[in-house]
Amino acid sequence: MDEGISERDPFADVACALCGATQAPTQMATANGHPVCLPCLDDLKRETKASQVSSAVIPTAVVGGLIGALLGASVWGGIAIATDVEIGYIAVLVGFLSGVGVKLGARGALGGPLPMVAAACSLVGLVAAKYLIAAHIVTKAVAEQGGPSLGYLDSQVVTIITENFGSLLGIFDILWVVLAVGAAMRVPAGQHVNVQ
Ligand SMILES: [Zn+2]
Structure with missing residues (x-):
């Protein structure tokens, strides 16, 4: 042998x-x-x-990716609010769920523009998670100072956060972006077939 x-x-x-x-x-x-x-x-x-991606599946892929991204963002925000600890590694979950959402929304199609769609959705998820955590802090601070209890999407809260968004970002956010985008793009990536 x-x-x-x-x-x-x-x-x-x-x-x-x-x-x-x-x-x-x-x-x-x-x-x-x-x-x-x-x-x-x-x-x-x-x-x-x-398995090539027809443009007809892009809208549902975007919707699926956004649902996954917001699901991941609420998990991240929920944990941060409950424990007062912002666990950036959950960015991987945000990215992964974005990718799964895109894959489901694209009804099994892979590759083409889908990894980029998933990457974009995961960035929306990261911003949403940041917003959720900031909105919790802002509304809590206002209530503690005897102010009205504001909703997370109250226009005053939106204004405070958008005006200060830059100060919410740290050097680690670059790492979370890399982790989220990497995880997101892997899920709907196509297989390469090299024929000779
Ligand atoms: Zn054969």
């Missing part, structure tokens, strides 16, 4: 990596470095084409 590649008979039949059928090497193609028979190559080409 000592069959090194260098000792292989170049004219011996080769097994297809997909269906296992053995064919003469001249009847084989290569996909992603694996030998495939010609019928399987046709299937592969058809599947690759079928």
Whole structure:
């Protein structure tokens, strides 16, 4: 069973990596470095084409991604409000849920513009999480000083936060953006098929 590649008979039949059928090497193609028979190559080409993203799925992919992003943002904000600790690593969850939302919204389509859609949604999720945490702090401070109890989306709260948004950002936010975008883009990424 000592069959090194260098000792292989170049004219011996080769097994297809997909269906296992053995064919003469001249009847084989290569996909992603694996030998495939010609019928399987046709299937592969058809599947690759079928999984290409049609623009019709983009709106639902965006909606799905935003739902996932806001879900992740509320988990992050909820934990920060409940524990008074802002756990930035939850950015990965925001990104991941954005990616899952995009994938579900795109009804199984992968690749194309979908990783970028997921990345954009995850950024919306991060901003939403930041806003949620800031709104909690602002409304709590106003109430503690004997002011009215304001809603998180009260125009006064929105104004205070948007005017001070820059001061809410720290150096670690760059890391959370990288983690979130990376996690988001991985989920709806397409598979690359290199046919030779
Ligand atoms: Zn095959």
